[in-house]
Amino acid sequence: MKKVLGLFFGLYLLYSAYDVYISGRFSPDGYYEIELGVFKYLVTSVFALLGFLVVYKTINRNEKISVNNETLIEYSKCPKCKKSYNYSELKDGMCPTCNVKTIEMEEYFKKYPEELNDV
Ligand SMILES: [Zn+2]
Numbered sequence: 001m002k003k004v005l006g007l008f009f010g011l012y013l014l015y016s017a018y019d020v021y022i023s024g025r026f027s028p029d030g031y032y033e034i035e036l037g038v039f040k041y042l043v044t045s046v047f048a049l050l051g052f053l054v055v056y057k058t059i060n061r062n063e064k065i066s067v068n069n070e071t072l073i074e075y076s077k078c079p080k081c082k083k084s085y086n087y088s089e090l091k092d093g094m095c096p097t098c099n100v101k102t103i104e105m106e107e108y109f110k111k112y113p114e115e116l117n118d119v
Pocket residue numbers: 078079080081082083095096097098099100
């Protein structure tokens with residue numbers, strides 16, 4: 001998904017949250033409306049949360065730049081100090097503090113998926 005689309009989708013969710021909160025109704029297809037009553041707070045929270053999550057993830061996404069069909073690493077993370085680096089500022093991908101080889105962001109979270117939760 002392109003960044004702009006992600007942002008648009010996130011903002012749409014946030015708008016839906018606002019809309020549900022103001023109107024107290026939710027319209028999944030634009031015609032049929034569900035009267036939510038007190039559930040509007042729940043639906044508003046879910047939409048708002050999803051919206052923020054999508055916007056956040058879109059902004060913080062690890063974008064790769066492809067040159068001549070070769071994927072360049074843009075961000076990498078040190079498994080020791082957990083610091084994220086812009087790959088281009090590293091020498092041979094080594095963490096300057098720990099002198100440990102950093103791992104490409106995407107690979108890193110595949111290896112330590114539990115750390116995605118405290119990002
Ligand atoms: Zn380090």
